[in-house]
Amino acid sequence: MNTPVRLGYAINQWKPNFDDFTRPEQHERALKIISACGFTGVELRAGTGRWDPLGRPASIAATYGSTGAFIDLVRHTGLEAVSSWYVDPGEPVDEELSRGRSILDRGEHGAITESLLPFAEFLAEAGGSRLVARALPAAWSLDGPPSATRIADAAAGWNTVGAAVAQTGIRLSLHVDCLSAAADDKTLAALLADTDPELVGLTLDTAELTIAQLDPVEVFDAHHQRVDHLHLKDTRHVDETGERLAPHAEAGMLSEGGARGVERWFYECGTPGGLVDFPALAERLRTRAWSGWAVFESEQTPNPARSAMLNGWYAQRLLPR
Template identity: 80%
Template sequence: MSATIRLGYAINQWKPNFDDFTRPEQHERALKVLAACGFTGVELRGGTGRWDPLGRPASIAATYGSTGAFLDMVRRTGLAGVSSWYVDPGEPVDEELHRGRSVLDRAQHAAVATSLLPFARFLAEAGGSRLVVRALPSAGSLDLPLSDEAIGAAAECWNTVAATIAETGVRLSLHVDCLSAAADEKTLAALLDATDPARVGLTLDTAEVTVAGLDPVHLFDTHHARVDHLNLKDTRHVDETGERLAPHAESSMLSEGGARGVERWFHECGTPGGLVDFPALAERLRAHDWSGWAVFESEQTPNPARSAMLNGWYAQRLFPTPSAKDRP
């Protein structure tokens, strides 16, 4: 394979509760696990407050003394650095005294761009390449289908953000989760058509789109020119009744399992009964000579270290290096 696929891991699975991932020794232990499992980068997740010391660049500096000190720790564990950062501008941020900003509201676009710039500057210092953002708010909070005006407003926001962070060299990438209004082929295509392809990419999250009833392999083939980041996880379930479109689906469906009482919506890649066809996706990546970060994750896991090991085993076989091709 001439293209370069780098293996990263999302740290979000180590934060299932508000107070159990707050100390530097816990961070270091988790990163050592990731390095031992063969991953070379870590994806951070935006957050807020004293219980989320890795949620914001300022919080990292407050905990470690400086961005540089944090990056020194990351590299001591054996990782190359921070690959990417996921941020949802619709989430409340205590430090900024706001309850979430909407990309559909043009009056808030400048504030969204200003709030995301520190993340991009951090990534530039950390050697990261992608600022991953939630493409659209939850479908359950909106009147569907979205109008052309609403999609145009969101696209304007992301074009503004992309232009604002261009100075850092970090690229903006739109993430589609199963609850998002963007988890619809027509809406996603319209949003991508209205954003600047030179500055705005697409993050393909395999399990999220599968839960929403979409085929990640088909989506990659359709939008491969825009896909510049991967979030890889598996699922055994599709939301066939549309619970993801209901208000408060984050709690009623994802956290509480919905009407079927699903214990875990997301699993390690290659899990028995998993619906994502990872070998087919890997073949399409090779066919399109795709390069970038493939960030593995396993949200809702009861054992983060075990999930990282299972994902690491699978990752090394899905994307084998020349020295690993003869492994059984």
């Protein structure tokens, strides 16, 4: 059965080599590899500063002379679009003199909206469709699980952002990573219930949910009407001891491997020993006639090009065009 799923690839796994990835020739090389592996779109990740020239529309314009010149490069390499852009409003932004903003603070909703609009405008020009945003801050950074009031505050903020970016023709989609306070069945359900389904979708990230002890297939079953974007990667590990809730888990758990010394939390789809049931998810997509971008990732890889090839091979067999 043919599927309307479009295959995209996240360029974020090239970013750890940031000292090399400041050069346009490295950008072109990565885009060509993504295209050669059978993907038709690329997802960018928000960043800041001179070492992240693809992190913001203004940085792209400064590097390439205009955003249009970069979009031309994307299409020249054989890709159809910049499919999506991932942003976390809680991350610092040097260009805006911001130490990061919290969606839980109603007083910051206006600034968050203003900061994210340029990404949506760029995506509209680049043939994209999804502005992917971190749903809630890290669980460890909060004083316990978010209350109904705080969830409602976050939902109000995302509704505001969703309405603004919708004016550009782009849809907001919330992403749940393994450290996020939204990586909890009840919290996620409450957040989605408080957001407007016409304005706010859900990005399903297979490995992030699995690490947080959530079954991505079950999450899809529960919220399939809201799932409008996919992040596909595998994992061999589950955080069964709650290390993701420990202070500064970004460093202690994800970067340093935690108490078990995990070398890599994320792997290519279909990796031996992988815990994600991709065939079951693919069957759900076919049954629901799901359409949208399936963006493959492989963060923490020691070899981005090899990972792109492995993911490309798996993608073409999992999700036949």
